[in-house]
Amino acid sequence: MIGLVLVCHGKMAEGLIDAMQLIAGEQKAVRGVGLYETEGVEDLMSKIQTAVDEVSGGEGVLIMVDLFGASPFNASARLALSSPGKSVEVVTGLNLPMLVELVTQWESMNLTEAVELVLKAGPEGIRRLSDIKGLEH
Amino acid sequence: MAVVHVRMDNRLIHGQILVSWNSALRLNRIIVCNDLVAKDQLQVAVLKAVAPAGVKVSILGIKETVDYCLSPEGEAEKIFILAKFPEDGLGLVENGLKLPVLNLGNQAYIRDSKKVSNTVFLTEKGVKALKKIHEAGIKITCRMLPDSPEDEFWPSIEKALPEWAK
Numbered sequence: 001m002i003g004l005v006l007v008c009h010g011k012m013a014e015g016l017i018d019a020m021q022l023i024a025g026e027q028k029a030v031r032g033v034g035l036y037e038t039e040g041v042e043d044l045m046s047k048i049q050t051a052v053d054e055v056s057g058g059e060g061v062l063i064m065v066d067l068f069g070a071s072p073f074n075a076s077a078r079l080a081l082s083s084p085g086k087s088v089e090v091v092t093g094l095n096l097p098m099l100v101e102l103v104t105q106w107e108s109m110n111l112t113e114a115v116e117l118v119l120k121a122g123p124e125g126i127r128r129l130s131d132i133k134g135l136e137h
Numbered sequence: 138m139a140v141v142h143v144r145m146d147n148r149l150i151h152g153q154i155l156v157s158w159n160s161a162l163r164l165n166r167i168i169v170c171n172d173l174v175a176k177d178q179l180q181v182a183v184l185k186a187v188a189p190a191g192v193k194v195s196i197l198g199i200k201e202t203v204d205y206c207l208s209p210e211g212e213a214e215k216i217f218i219l220a221k222f223p224e225d226g227l228g229l230v231e232n233g234l235k236l237p238v239l240n241l242g243n244q245a246y247i248r249d250s251k252k253v254s255n256t257v258f259l260t261e262k263g264v265k266a267l268k269k270i271h272e273a274g275i276k277i278t279c280r281m282l283p284d285s286p287e288d289e290f291w292p293s294i295e296k297a298l299p300e301w302a303k
Contacts, residue, residue: 037255038246069187070151077183 002111003029003055004102006094007048007076008066010034020099027103029055035072044075052079052088060087060111062102064094064118089115097125139206140234143218144242145226149174149184150219154242154281156189158217161283164192165214168205170229171221172198192217199228206234223259227266230273238276241267241290253297256281264301267294 004027006013013032021027031051035044052061063080065072073092080088089111091098101121106114130136141162146154149169158164167188174180175198188194197205202218205211220226226239243256250258257279259267271277271291279290295302 042247067152071148074149074151074183074187077186078179081179081182 001029001057001107002059002109002114003031003052003057003061005031005033005048005051005055005061005063006065006099007033007044007063007072008035008094009070009072010036012066016094016096016099019096020103023100024103029057030103031055033072044071045079048075048079052083056087060089062111062114062118063088063090064099065090065092066094068092086111091115091118091122093122095122095125098122101125139212139214140216140218140236142240143220143226143229143236143238144240145220145223146243147221147247148243148245149221150187155217155219157282159189159192162215162217164217166193166195167217167219168202169194169196169219169221170199170202171225174221175201199225200232203229203232203234223263223266223270227269230270230275236275238278238287239270240278240280242280251298251301253294254279257294259294259298259301261301264294264298267291268302 006016008016011034013034017030017032031054033044033047033051048063052063055061063076065076067073073090076090080090098118098121102114102118105117109117141164142158144158155167169184175196181196184196185194195205206216218229220229223241223244230236241257244250244258244263246258247260250260250263252258267277277290278287279293280287
């Protein structure tokens with residue numbers, strides 16, 4: 001099974017994991033890393049690496065971050081680019097729909113399939129009430 | 138035209154900060170300035186990928202940054218220098234770049250740094266570098282965004298870290 005690491009500003013990763021577990025139950029291969037104002041940015045890469053190592057079962061790790069271009073992304077991207085083979089991928093714009101979709105369907109998925117799933121599920125989770133059949137107003 | 142702004146920010150390119158500065162200043166080029174970062178191919182690749190659209194990006198060491206800014210090509214461009222640490226800002230000055238003001242835009246906490254403000258944590262070396270900048274008659278501001286005030290920031294450093302600033 002693949003592993004999952006969430007890297008976000010402040011308590012977002014912790015919060016999303018908490019919310020996700022309320023919905024989908026406890027998940028073993030998931031870790032959260034938060035970037036706080038009083039912590040060193042250079043330590044961020046090694047914290048992410050520790051989390052990646054903890055969840056890695058040899059089949060690859062997906063890192064999901066909150067924002068493109070911010071420090072969680074920059075650190076994760078550098079780590080992914082320096083990881084052997086294609087064992088680590090990074091996806092930005094983390095939201096709860098893509099997280100829940102992933103952990104409820106990922107048992108037999110490889111890293112490529114998991115990435116395709118979240119890239120589809122993320123935007124699909126964003127809907128307007130009036131666009132939903134029967135709920136137009 | 139050459140250098141229109143020098144920002145010292147140890148998180149380099151992050152968030153929408155450079156997008157805002159680019160909107161205000163209409164830049165031709167951003168030079169990320171730090172000797173170690175310039176040698177790190179992975180950091181160079183990531184920095185180029187996250188830079189704002191429509192602006193050229195170079196990642197150079199201190200001497201190369203000064204050389205470029207003083208060259209005919211550099212003179213013809215509006216350049217924003219993004220130095221990593223105060224020591225890099227000082228290096229630019231000591232290597233011949235004439236600058237009336239340096240913006241200590243953001244210094245995130247790193248080991249051995251102490252708090253000056255919510256956005257500025259400095260090491261002893263950083264304070265010493267800023268002191269030299271101040272003594273050279275160069276204004277030090279602390280501006281996150283283009284509409285931030287342009288007050289002289291050195292007194293705040295002296296007040297927060299008197300032992301290192303003396």
